[in-house]
Amino acid sequence: MCPANFLWLDFRRNLSTPGLFHLLLPGHDVRNLEHPCDATPYIQACPPYFLCFEFDFPNASDLAVLQQTKRQHPELPLLMITESHSESLAVWAFRSGVWDYLVKPLTAGDLNRRIETLADLCLERPPGDLRLPRHASMPCSVQLETPREISQGHKTLLARQFVESHFAESVRLSVVAMHCHMSESEFSRVFKKEHGHSFCEYLLKFRISKACESLADPSIQVKTVAFDVGFNDVSYFARTFRRYTGATPSSYQQVLAMKIPASFHSLQPAATLSNPI
Template sequence: MIKLIIADDEHITRLGLQSMDWENEGFRLEGAASTGPEALAMVRSLAPDLLVTDIRMPGMDGLTLMQTLKQEYPKIKVVFITAYHQLDYALSAIELGAVGFVLKPTDPDEILEVCRKAKDQIEAEREQAAAETHLRQQLKEYTLTLQGKVLPEADSGNAIVATMTDFLEHHYMEDVTIGKISEELHFHPDYLSRLFKKETGENFSDTLTRIRMQKAVEHLADPEIRVYEIAAKVGIKDARYFGQMFKKRFGLTPNEFRQQQLALIDEDNSGRAEP
């Protein structure tokens, strides 16, 4: 929600502004002031995103109020309400960075239109700030990696890779990704990927596939377990894709591999049974 304060020395105008359906437009009305100094104090207390104010009020006019606010709260947006004969003030307000102005007598639709414009600007700035924060965090992580601060000891890399391999051995049947392991170990996934390749000579995904295929071979020794069940047991939901991966690695389909192994077992048993 966009936090909003309104300020106008005319009681009727102020009541009219307060009665508008701000919440339905994505605003939360925090308060209403009747003078410039009161508006300034209210902004300092409530820190709103948007101020809708009369350009001429007792104690402090709107331009002075805006100049003061821009120094203390540079991100605040201001919309002015002004009379026709005060347009020169309104033009000065635009030069100061006001979002816009509405002429008296005020039209609720016109006020909402200008406030929606302010809302769009506020939300765009919030998204940009969030993106910049995320980027700064990424840059910080990369900098730590490049400076070698992530691994203070020479053998830490081996220890981390050993932990990663052990994780794969115990979680190969799950939906394992380098991202999930990075969350467990609190390192950036790109760093872990490069470290794993450097220490093992093998890509992370290739190691995971190798472990899964080795486990699949063990399961194939049991003729009671169907191939699609084996696929699920080693963490591959698509049995057809499992078959393709298996044949690429061993040159045989899972069923062909099973039959070959069973034939070797039968042949070995027959040889032992001969006198």
């Protein structure tokens, strides 16, 4: 069990559904904070050994909190968990001082092992020394083409690969199910069991993430982005984008142009959808 106390900072957009916090084993000495603008008061009240930041697809203000926290408390290791598969976001995270970067989906076993590893490293530090041991170095490279938790045993991995190749096209559940050698009903059941959400949700999330990457270009038109990522209705794209990011595509594009460092061009929002587009 993890005897080191820590803070869990939940920056997910949809807090009505459980995040990864509920997967922590009983006995962890952890406080859960939802969308804190400043973690410093909580850190000062009961100094933690480390911090965990959970995101779905972070926006600029979310990441600003992480950066500010690291600047104010450089001695605290940060564990960042996100649903984004963006390599540029991972590079940004490590450059910002994140100790480790995890991509969802995560199993309870994977999450608790990582928490306990970090806790053990923190507890190994001599009294008064707030640095991690030297062997706790950050990865020098990041591979995010597919989540590290997906193994060859996952029956629906082919579906994710299909979306990566065909997300800009009309993606039909029947075609993807056949690609995975299953009936539609079996595929839907297995995909949700393996990934924690429906295939339709995953498809829309992937498309929105690609849209955010494109919107990092200040010269591209929103209409072009919508069509490029598989939407055939610009108004629906704009409504969906705003619903899950809190901003219109145009304003999001402007924020990226004004506030996001050149080294980071891939802020990606969460989204849901009941039927494929």
